[in-house]
Every structure is written in structure tokens, then in C-alpha cells.
């Protein structure tokens with residue numbers, strides 16, 4: 001791998017206590033290009049703008065996918081990537097759906113680990129602190145022919161992050177008009193266009209006072225799918241219910257980790273379709289105890305209020321919510337305070 005280091009590190013000018021998510025990037029990036037049916041040699045170079053043709057297919061047909069993962073610094077200063085194998089598998093699953101060539105495992109992992117070794121000072125200690133890693137690939141071939149490209153660029157950029165919504169509880173709206181994903185579509189892929197398509201309905205929800213949307217199925221808006229960049233969990237009575245992953249729901253890595261940790265804690269977990277009717281019934285009977293979202297950016301985010309058909313419903317304020325208990329368990333693994341699930345941690349040395 002070729003490595004070109006920056007002569008002007010930006011780190012001294014960064015206020016790590018007041019970070020706005022996704023605005024500040026570390027000193028270096030990783031890049032690797034695909035042409036002539038082959039991935040080339042990867043390169044680490046200073047983070048900077050780059051040249052790209054206005055006819056690059058990504059701008060016209062949106063052929064691009066990405067991943068989101070985090071590196072944590074433990075109390076004794078090890079750097080830990082959380083379940084990166086899962087991100088790697090999902091990266092290629094998303095690529096395949098978007099007719100992008102799969103990236104070889106060694107390029108993905110060499111890029112990540114070398115970049116982390118070089119930019120390690122950007123991974124700060126302490127709960128909520130992490131380095132967010134964004135591997136992505138896009139069709140860089142200059143051509144506006146509406147078919148898949150023959151040239152691609154893979155990159156990894158990193159930004160220091162604090163937890164996404166801090167400790168606030170959010171207000172979400174159950175969507176009844178717009179859809180995020182359809183059967184047979186690309187909802188299970190981290191395709192760039194899935195996110196662009198959410199912005200307009202989410203901006204309407206924001207005007208109405210909600211931070212996020214709970215997406216429902218595209219056929220009749222009866223079953224609950226996921227929210228923004230989170231999978232959803234519902235505590236009804238003494239059961240924890242989450243929708244099964246499908247071709248319209250992203251197979252979240254936090255989701256599968258929380259299912260495992262909840263089962264370890266003897267919580268009864270059901271992965272099955274949950275309808276809005278069931279949710280409203282539980283709410284009316286006083287059995288709906290918690291709703292929380294799970295995702296790399298937020299880890300676990302409790303939902304305080306949900307809106308449905310122009311009415312708002314508040315969740316009870318519990319003394320010991322499952323969301324907090326599970327978040328602590330997961331954080332303890334991520335920050336290496338717990339010796340459990342060693343196989344979920346990739347330590348960078």
C-alpha cells in the first residue's frame with residue numbers, strides 16, 4: 001500500500017467536546033480504484049478534495065453504497081472496531097444489489113486498520129466518544145450511459161463523533177403516506193439513494209415537530225419497518241419485539257447484537273412482524289412500555305413520544321428501562337470493559 005502522510009495535521013484545531021456529527025474529518029483517507037475488472041493498489045493520503053468528471057455515473061444514476069462503523073478507545077488505550085466483519089459482509093451485499101463489484105476482504109481491512117493506526121489520536125476516550133468510519137464506493141467512470149459502470153472508486157473517510165442525539169429522548173412520527181423501501185427493492189442495501197429519498201418526508205415530519213419517521217410497509221402502511229438510520233424495538237409487557245429483517249429493512253449490526261444481549265439477560269425477544277394496530281392496542285391497554293432505536297450512530301436511542309394520525313402518545317418514564325440496561329451492556333463490550341463477546345472486537349495494534 002502506498003502511504004503519503006500530511007505535513008499539516010488539523011487535530012490541534014478540533015474542539016472534541018463540541019463536535020457536530022459528520023463535519024470534521026481526520027487527517028487521512030484511504031482510496032482504491034477499480035478498472036479493467038480489477039481492484040488496484042490501495043493508497044492512504046491526506047484528506048482533501050479530488051477531481052471527478054461531471055459525467056461520472058454516480059451523479060446521474062446514483063450507483064453508490066456505503067457503510068457506517070465505529071472504532072472505540074478503551075480505558076487502557078486499545079482501539080477496538082466493533083464487529084467489522086459484519087460491516088464488510090453488508091458492504092458487499094449492498095454492492096451486489098447495486099451491480100458494483102465486490103471489494104476484496106484484504107483491501108477493506110488493510111485500508112481500515114492502516115488508516116486507524118495513522119489517525120489513532122483522533123479516537124478519543126470516554127463514553128459516547130468514537131471515531132466514525134465511512135467506507136463507501138461509487139461509480140466514478142465518466143459516462144452518462146444508463147447502465148452499470150466499469151470503473152469505481154472505494155474510499156474510507158473518518159470523523160470523530162460524540163453520541164448522535166446526546167442523551168435526549170426523541171419524538172417520532174409513524175408514516176402513512178411515504179415509503180422508504182418496497183418489496184424487491186433496495187431497502188436492505190446501504191444504497192445512497194435510500195437516504196436521499198428519506199430527506200423530503202423527514203423534513204415534513206420535522207416541520208411537524210418530530211425528529212424522525214417510523215417507516216411502515218409500502219403496500220398498506222400497516223406493519224412497522226424501521227426508523228431513519230435505526231432498527232426499532234418495542235417492549236410490550238414483558239416481551240421485546242422487533243420486525244424481522246427483509247428486503248425492505250436494513251439488517252442492523254446493533255440490532256442483532258441487542259437481540260443477543262437481551263436473550264442473554266433472559267428477556268423474551270420476538271423477531272416478527274409488528275403492526276401499527278398492535279402497537280396502538282398495547283398503548284391503549286397501557287402495555288407499551290418502551291420503544292427504542294438501535295444503530296451504529298446512536299447505539300440505543302429511547303423514544304419518548306410517537307405520533308400517529310395527528311395524535312401524540314407518550315411512553316412511560318421507567319426507572320430501569322431495558323434500553324439503558326442494554327445500552328450499558330453493549331457499551332461495556334465496545335469500550336472493552338467487559339470480557340464478553342471477544343469475537344465482536346477487532347483490536348487494532
Ligand SMILES: Cc1ncc(COP(=O)(O)O)c(C=O)c1O
Nearest residue numbers: 229230231250252253254295296
Ligand atoms: C436504514 C438503516 N437502518 C438501520 C441501521 C442500523 O444499522 P447498524 O446497527 O448496523 O448501524 C442503519 C445504520 O446503519 C440504517 O442506515
